[in-house]
Amino acid sequence: MKAYRPSDEVDFVIVGSGAAGGVMAHELARSGFSVVVLEQGPWLTEKDFSHDSEIYVPPEKRVGYNPPTTQRANESEKAQPGNHVSYGRLVGGGTVHFTANYWRQPEIEFEQATRLGVPEGSSMADWPIRYRDLEPYYTKVEWEIGVSGKAGNPFEPWRSKGYPLPPLPIKSEGVLCERGATKLGWHAWPAPMAILSRPYRGRAACVACGLCGGYGCEMRAKSSTLVAMIPGAVATMRCEIRPNSCVRKVETGPNGRVTGLTYFDSNKREVFQRAKAVVLSANGVETPRLLLLSASGAFPDGLANSSGQVGRNLMNNPGAGSTALFEHEVNGWKGVQCSRVVWDFLDPPKGLGLYGGGGIDMRKAGIGRSGGSWPGEPTWGREWKRRARTYACNGASTNSHQSMLPVASNRIDLDPEIRDAWGLPVSRITSTDHPLDLRLRQFFADRARELLEAAGPVKISDPQVVRPRPGGGEHLLGTCRMGKDPRTSVINADHRAHDVPNLFLVDGSSMVTSGRGQPTMTIQALAFRAADRIAQLAKARSI
Amino acid sequence: MPEPDLKRREFVVDLAGAAAGAWLAGHLSELRATAAYAASVAPQAAWEFFTPEEAREFEAISAQIVPTDDTPGAREAHVVRFVDRWFATMQKEAQPVFRNDFKLLADAVAARTPGNRSFAALGDADQVALLMAFENSNPVSFGHFRGSTMQGMFSDPIHGGNFNKVGWKLNGYEDRYSWVPPFGYYDRV
Numbered sequence: 001m002k003a004y005r006p007s008d009e010v011d012f013v014i015v016g017s018g019a020a021g022g023v024m025a026h027e028l029a030r031s032g033f034s035v036v037v038l039e040q041g042p043w044l045t046e047k048d049f050s051h052d053s054e055i056y057v058p059p060e061k062r063v064g065y066n067p068p069t070t071q072r073a074n075e076s077e078k079a080q081p082g083n084h085v086s087y088g089r090l091v092g093g094g095t096v097h098f099t100a101n102y103w104r105q106p107e108i109e110f111e112q113a114t115r116l117g118v119p120e121g122s123s124m125a126d127w128p129i130r131y132r133d134l135e136p137y138y139t140k141v142e143w144e145i146g147v148s149g150k151a152g153n154p155f156e157p158w159r160s161k162g163y164p165l166p167p168l169p170i171k172s173e174g175v176l177c178e179r180g181a182t183k184l185g186w187h188a189w190p191a192p193m194a195i196l197s198r199p200y201r202g203r204a205a206c207v208a209c210g211l212c213g214g215y216g217c218e219m220r221a222k223s224s225t226l227v228a229m230i231p232g233a234v235a236t237m238r239c240e241i242r243p244n245s246c247v248r249k250v251e252t253g254p255n256g257r258v259t260g261l262t263y264f265d266s267n268k269r270e271v272f273q274r275a276k277a278v279v280l281s282a283n284g285v286e287t288p289r290l291l292l293l294s295a296s297g298a299f300p301d302g303l304a305n306s307s308g309q310v311g312r313n314l315m316n317n318p319g320a321g322s323t324a325l326f327e328h329e330v331n332g333w334k335g336v337q338c339s340r341v342v343w344d345f346l347d348p349p350k351g352l353g354l355y356g357g358g359g360i361d362m363r364k365a366g367i368g369r370s371g372g373s374w375p376g377e378p379t380w381g382r383e384w385k386r387r388a389r390t391y392a393c394n395g396a397s398t399n400s401h402q403s404m405l406p407v408a409s410n411r412i413d414l415d416p417e418i419r420d421a422w423g424l425p426v427s428r429i430t431s432t433d434h435p436l437d438l439r440l441r442q443f444f445a446d447r448a449r450e451l452l453e454a455a456g457p458v459k460i461s462d463p464q465v466v467r468p469r470p471g472g473g474e475h476l477l478g479t480c481r482m483g484k485d486p487r488t489s490v491i492n493a494d495h496r497a498h499d500v501p502n503l504f505l506v507d508g509s510s511m512v513t514s515g516r517g518q519p520t521m522t523i524q525a526l527a528f529r530a531a532d533r534i535a536q537l538a539k540a541r542s543i
Numbered sequence: 544m545p546e547p548d549l550k551r552r553e554f555v556v557d558l559a560g561a562a563a564g565a566w567l568a569g570h571l572s573e574l575r576a577t578a579a580y581a582a583s584v585a586p587q588a589a590w591e592f593f594t595p596e597e598a599r600e601f602e603a604i605s606a607q608i609v610p611t612d613d614t615p616g617a618r619e620a621h622v623v624r625f626v627d628r629w630f631a632t633m634q635k636e637a638q639p640v641f642r643n644d645f646k647l648l649a650d651a652v653a654a655r656t657p658g659n660r661s662f663a664a665l666g667d668a669d670q671v672a673l674l675m676a677f678e679n680s681n682p683v684s685f686g687h688f689r690g691s692t693m694q695g696m697f698s699d700p701i702h703g704g705n706f707n708k709v710g711w712k713l714n715g716y717e718d719r720y721s722w723v724p725p726f727g728y729y730d731r732v
Contacts, residue, residue: 172727208722328728333716335726371693380608380678380689381671385616385713392714393727 002034002237006273010034011538013261013275015247015290018093019520020507020527021281022225026232027531028279029239033538036240036273037233038263041065041090043243046227049216063097063216065089069285070415071429071471079428081418084472085285091243092216092226093283094474095520099213099337100194100222101361102147102521104138106347107131107157109403109513112356119355119436122405123313127512128484128493129529131157137525137532145524146200146223149192155343168197168206172330173396174339177362180455186344191361194223194521195336203227208335245271246422250278250294250303250503258303258503264422277502277543279534281527284314284476284508288412289427291480304480304497304505309490311413313406313478314431314471315514319358320445320464321399323366324457325374329393332364338399339363342451345444346516352443355436358402358516360448365395366464375461398452400444401517405434406478410471431471475519480509494537495530502543506530588624591631592638596661597645598623603663604648605692607670615709622695625704629691641691644684651677 004010011033014021021037029035048061066086070079088094108115110127118124139161141147148165167190174188181188195212196205206221220227233239244266251272253259260274280287288311294303302310342360365372372391373379410432414425433441445463453460483489486498495510497503506527508519515522537543590598605617605626617623630638649660655673662670678685695704697714705711711718725731 169724169726170730171724172729172731175729175732207720208724208726209720210722211720326729329715330729331715331727334722370697371689380674380692382610382612385609385612385614388713389715392716 001234002240004034004036004240004273006271008034009260009274009276010036011276012036012279012534013038013273013277014279014281015261016093016281016283016286016507017091017230017241018088018225018281018283018507019095019523020530021279022092022095022229022233023524023527024279024281024506024531025239025241026225026229027528028535029233029236031531031535031539032238033535034238035233036242036275038245038247038261038273039091039241039243040246041088041093041243043091043241044096044216044226046216046218046220049218063088063090064214067285067426068418068420069427069429069472070418071431073430073432073470074409075430079415079430084429085427085476086472086474087283087285087476090226091230091241092224095194095224096216096222096226097214098194098222098474098520099363099518101191101338101341101518102141102145102149102194102223103192103341103518104135104157104159104525105131105515105522106155106357108347109515110134112513116355119405119434121407122434122436123408123488124406125481125483125488125512128482128489134522134525134529135160137528138521140528141521141524144528145194145225145228146196146203147192147194147521148197150190153189153341153343154187155189155346163192165197165200167191168193168195168336168339169208171332171335171339173332173362173364176326176330176396176455177340177342177398177451180451180453181340181342183454184450186342186451188340188342188362191338191341193336193338196221196223201228206336210334212335213337247282247290248293248422248424250280250290252294252296252298252303252500256298256500258500277504277534277538279504279506281505281507284479284511285412285427287505287507287509288479289414292414293424299499304490304499304503306499307487307490309408309481309488311479312408312411313481314410314412314429314476315404315406315478315511316471316473317358317401317475317477317514317517317519318404318433318437318441319399319401319517320441320448321360321366321397322445322449322452322461322463323395323397324452324455324460325365325367325390325394326396326455326457327394330365330396331393332396333392335364337363345447348443354440354443355405356403356440356514356516358400358440358444360398360400360444360451362451363397363399365397367391367395374459394458396452396455396457398448400448402437402440402444403516404437404514406481406513407432407434412479429471433470475508475514477508477511477514477519480505481512482510483512494533495526496534496537504530504534590627593623593627593630597642598627599663600645600648600661601626601688603670604674604688605695607674608689608692609696609713614713615707617692617696619706620696620704620709621706622692622704624706625695625698625702626691628703629694641687644681644687647681647684648677648688651680 066083072079292302415428480490609617696710
């Protein structure tokens with residue numbers, strides 16, 4: 001691997017090596033630029049991902065991370081400490097352990113303000129791009145990363161090319177989903193997944209091991225940037241990956257341009273890496289946090305924050321689902337998480353009073369194989385033991401996911417009191433649900449239960465809300481959004497900060513709207529497009 | 544106490560229902576071999592976290608959470624071995640909490656049987672009744688006992704529990720880690 005010195009003024013230094021950072025590293029290095037990637041977590045490989053991961057993972061091998069944060073509903077409250085957000089903290093980021101649902105947002109997602117209006121109390125806006133601008137890059141994600149699926153879903157937006165790989169096997173819960181959907185007149189479809197159903201580009205196919213969601217993939221079949229992008233970036237001999245490097249500040253010079261980054265290296269020493277341009281791909285919480293931590297005399301409210309929008313418009317993808325037990329074995333514990341999707345309500349019919357939309361997927365049961373039980377039934381003893389196999393093998397779940405409105409007061413900022421292990425202020429989350437979002441969530445909770453009931457279970461639970469803590473969880477979006485107007489957005493359509501010509505932000509924070517669930521594919525499409533745009537700007541000496 | 548495990552199992556044979564009793568009698572030699580192995584391993588290997596008395600107490604607690612009936616339970620799975628190692632390593636910070644859970648249970652035992660603080664010394668029916676009451680009065684502590692027992696039943700045997708994969712045989716899980724369809728009943732067209 002190429003090794004740069006901190007004093008080398010590399011073309012690009014990228015913060016984060018996940019869904020977006022991994023793509024940026026690969027694309028910019030292959031375009032001929034010198035690249036350093038600073039990743040706060042370790043650089044693990046498939047040899048570190050064992051199937052003995054149910055409960056006994058040593059700390060240095062864990063892929064998921066919950067940083068210290070504080071959280072409150074609104075500005076009149078004092079935020080309470082906790083660990084409210086979750087992300088992947090290693091080379092590859094969340095793509096190492098995610099469920100890998102990968103699908104394209106519908107066309108309307110990009111122009112809701114124009115087509116549906118702006119709900120009162122929300123900061124809803126159109127994107128500065130449209131689906132047609134992103135479509136070639138959605139295709140690029142499918143073919144470069146490796147996505148398995150079946151084209152032709154009537155609810156999917158148009159596509160220029162099919163999938164490179166056929167869908168993964170259906171699973172018993174998928175058959176049950178089809179049964180329920182057919183009964184209701186809805187349409188079940190194979191879930192498009194960033195998991196290889198066949199060998200592809202030197203990586204093995206999925207073997208349905210069953211330890212997928214929440215774990216790294218031993219087979220390199222899950223299409224993380226760790227296996228799909230980082231190796232190609234390193235192979236250019238122009239890209240250096242520096243793990244265990246925690247960025248503390250983006251540094252700027254007297255002309256208002258960034259000059260590089262200050263970070264803590266693996267020995268906890270402060271290092272300054274020079275660069276001609278900086279790309280932040282640290283996720284929808286850590287990117288705005290870093291900008292706020294990089295406040296200076298020239299940028300008293302945070303770097304690139306003349307709009308005041310850095311950290312604002314925080315969105316997630318709420319959801320609720322139901323769990324059921326069926327008469328016979330489903331064995332959802334074999335194989336991938338998610339088998340079939342139902343997108344009849346991706347763009348719901350008018351007249352229901354709904355803004356936004358979402359989907360329902362069928363997945364393995366949430367009961368679990370480590371002593372799960374059922375409400376109202378014994379949780380231990382002889383009676384529990386009689387049912388242990390049923391709990392472990394006969395369950396399936398529906399899971400809904402939906403959009404969330406951007407609201408300016410829903411935000412990330414720096415907590416005034418609590419510090420992390422580095423002595424830096426932790427992220428403070430302020431988030432309250434918009435009434436339209438509560439209505440949407442109830443609609444999808446009802447539909448998810450309806451679908452599961454139509455599949456004919458022996459018993460079924462009430463919906464459980466997947467996202468109990470407003471503003472938290474894994475899908476961290478909107479906090480440095482794209483836009484044409486520097487007063488209401490942080491970056492332009494090239495992901496360039498309005499205020500700082502050689503600073504680019506490319507990750508979930510870039511999204512103007514939340515999408516109708518599972519945003520990672522969209523984030524990666526944005527990254528492929530951003531890399532194209534940035535490479536063009538750099539070659540034209542416009543940075 | 545001389546071999547309390549085997550004595551308890553024979554007691555269960557006498558009182559279990561006819562079908563379970565018949566199965567148990569027929570398989571008793573198998574279970575004795577397992578229990579004998581458990582007995583042979585346990586006293587020799589030193590405990591990493593439990594005192595010997597705590598180990599006996601926790602084994603009895605876990606043996607009610609996942610009892611031995613017509614199939615092996617927590618005792619045969621060596622759950623106590625797993626939990627001992629777990630609190631000695633991964634759950635080190637939680638050691639004081641778990642010891643406090645033991646104290647709260649011992650207090651509940653003493654309230655029921657004055658002069659005796661040992662859960663393991665109670666008879667089977669008394670143990671079940673006491674645990675049910677403790678589940679209601681101290682749900683957090685009971686949750687720790689239940690949760691750690693389940694981890695010990697169903698985790699990979701290399702950690703000391705789920706001995707002979709008896710936990711996975713119970714809940715139908717197979718650690719093949721590589722499957723081809725059909726996976727279950729409904730996709731077996």
